[in-house]
Amino acid sequence: MLKYTCLNPIAEAGLGLFDDEYEKVDTIEEADAVLVRSAAMHDLELPETLEAIARAGAGVNNIPLEKCADKGIVVFNTPGANANGVKELVLAGMLLASRDIIGGVNWVQTERQNEEIAKLAEKQKKQFAGYEIQGKKLGIIGLGAIGILVANAAVNLGMEVYGYDPYISVDAAWKLSRNIKHINDVNEIYRECDFITIHVPLLESTKNMINQEAINMMKDGVVVLNFARDILVDENAMVMALKTGKVRKYVTDFPNHTTAAEKDCIVIPHLGASTEESEENCAVMAVQELKDYLENGNIRNSVNYPNCDMGDCISVCRVGINHRNTKNMISQFTSIFGNADMNICNMVNKSKGDYAYSLFDLEQPLSAEVLERLKSVDGVLRVRVIK
Numbered sequence: 430m431l432k433y434t435c436l437n438p439i440a441e442a443g444l445g446l447f448d449d450e451y452e453k454v455d456t457i458e459e460a461d462a463v464l465v466r467s468a469a470m471h472d473l474e475l476p477e478t479l480e481a482i483a484r485a486g487a488g489v490n491n492i493p494l495e496k497c498a499d500k501g502i503v504v505f506n507t508p509g510a511n512a513n514g515v516k517e518l519v520l521a522g523m524l525l526a527s528r529d530i531i532g533g534v535n536w537v538q539t540e541r542q543n544e545e546i547a548k549l550a551e552k553q554k555k556q557f558a559g560y561e562i563q564g565k566k567l568g569i570i571g572l573g574a575i576g577i578l579v580a581n582a583a584v585n586l587g588m589e590v591y592g593y594d595p596y597i598s599v600d601a602a603w604k605l606s607r608n609i610k611h612i613n614d615v616n617e618i619y620r621e622c623d624f625i626t627i628h629v630p631l632l633e634s635t636k637n638m639i640n641q642e643a644i645n646m647m648k649d650g651v652v653v654l655n656f657a658r659d660i661l662v663d664e665n666a667m668v669m670a671l672k673t674g675k676v677r678k679y680v681t682d683f684p685n686h687t688t689a690a691e692k693d694c695i696v697i698p699h700l701g702a703s704t705e706e707s708e709e710n711c712a713v714m715a716v717q718e719l720k721d722y723l724e725n726g727n728i729r730n731s732v733n734y735p736n737c738d739m740g741d742c743i744s745v746c747r748v749g750i751n752h753r754n755t756k757n758m759i760s761q762f763t764s765i766f767g768n769a770d771m772n773i774c775n776m777v778n779k780s781k782g783d784y785a786y787s788l789f790d791l792e793q794p795l796s797a798e799v800l801e802r803l804k805s806v807d808g809v810l811r812v813r814v815i816k
């Protein structure tokens with residue numbers, strides 16, 4: 430029986446895919462696999478039983494990726510599964526920033542008992558007037574799953590769209606509308622755009638990306654949107670820029686003490702992916718990834734190990750080895766199998782940075798002795814007999 434636990438609520442559409450071979454447990458200490466959304470995992474003790482973690486979402490900054498890789502724990506995410514949910518909220522964010530919908534709705538609430546409300550509204554509404562987004566310039570930093578959808582939707586809304594992503598994938602580039610202006614220098618976005626939205630992962634290299642220097646370059650009255658992570662932006666500098674009017678509105682999906690009470694911050698409680706559809710898409714993808722790894726040893730959409738696929742496990746025995754990406758590993762594994770008179774009928778070896786993964790289909794069952802020999806190879810982090 431394989432055991433999984435959920436560190437956040439995970440949609441039933443995904444959990445329902447676990448069959449009788451799986452048991453849901455309450456704590457990580459008992460689990461072979463973990464499903465998580467935004468729960469912080471950096472300080473958690475990771476038990477030896479834990480084989481895999483699936484992030485039902487995109488950002489993995491809440492998970493200690495390297496610590497997991499060192500323990501042979503494969504971490505997955507669900508690329509693109511919540512991108513449409515975020516895209517729609519980014520569009521809403523642009524509209525909330527350009528039309529004073531929040532001010533207007535709040536005014537109606539304060540006047541709700543007033544019998545003259547209809548007449549009064551016609552007099553008062555000018556204080557909530559705004560401007561249109563059609564024809565405005567939108568700069569998008571990061572053209573991955575979300576950035577692309579925002580870019581294409583904004584083109585359809587009549588915006589002039591500038592896109593910046595020095596690492597854009599070929600797949601992503603194919604999906605982008607031809608009407609998007611491809612920008613090679615992010616400063617051009619800062620200097621030219623009326624709206625700027627950021628859709629990059631939180632990494633050491635992207636932390637504080639929108640800093641004082643970037644803000645100084647921006648047009649007066651710019652709107653900045655952040656549905657990626659709060660510490661991508663120097664929010665103290667952002668609040669100062671709001672006070673001087675340099676930035677008209679800062680729309681963020683990440684409430685904190687710096688922004689929550691600021692008049693011109695539109696702060697949303699991390700709702701980007703909180704739609705029925707996104708939650709279901711993420712849960713289904715996350716559970717499928719976990720099951721394929723636990724049952725077949727295949728890795729799809731891992732962020733700390735390479736992708737690897739040998740299809741369904743139909744051989745007598747399948748062994749997965751998580752190991753360091755160093756020389757002579759394969760020769761040591763094949764010698765161990767050969768010396769034990771075992772034939773390898775199929776194998777794959779893949780690497781990603783400092784880590785690698787090897788999957789072997791064998792014609793004989795694996796003995797405890799051979800298993801111990803594999804485990805004792807220097808650089809081996811985990812050996813799993815899948816079948």
Ligand SMILES: NC(=O)C1=CN([C@@H]2O[C@H](COP(=O)(O)OP(=O)(O)OC[C@H]3O[C@@H](n4cnc5c(N)ncnc54)[C@H](O)[C@@H]3O)[C@@H](O)[C@H]2O)C=CC1
Nearest residue numbers: 487488571572573574575594596628629630656657701702
């Ligand atoms: N508010 C919410 O609920 C959600 C927030 N997110 C956040 O949004 C981020 C992006 O999500 P996706 O688009 O799904 O990820 P993705 O991985 O598909 O796209 C990220 C893109 O950023 C690009 N990039 C990386 N470094 C860059 C840099 N220095 N400058 C410009 N581009 C750079 C990459 O090349 C990639 O194309 C996630 O990492 C997560 O932090 C994601 C989903 C939901």
Ligand SMILES: O=C(O)CCC(=O)C(=O)O
Nearest residue numbers: 466467486487488702703
């Ligand atoms: O699970 C959530 O609601 C958070 C989504 C998110 O931030 C992500 O996928 O990176």
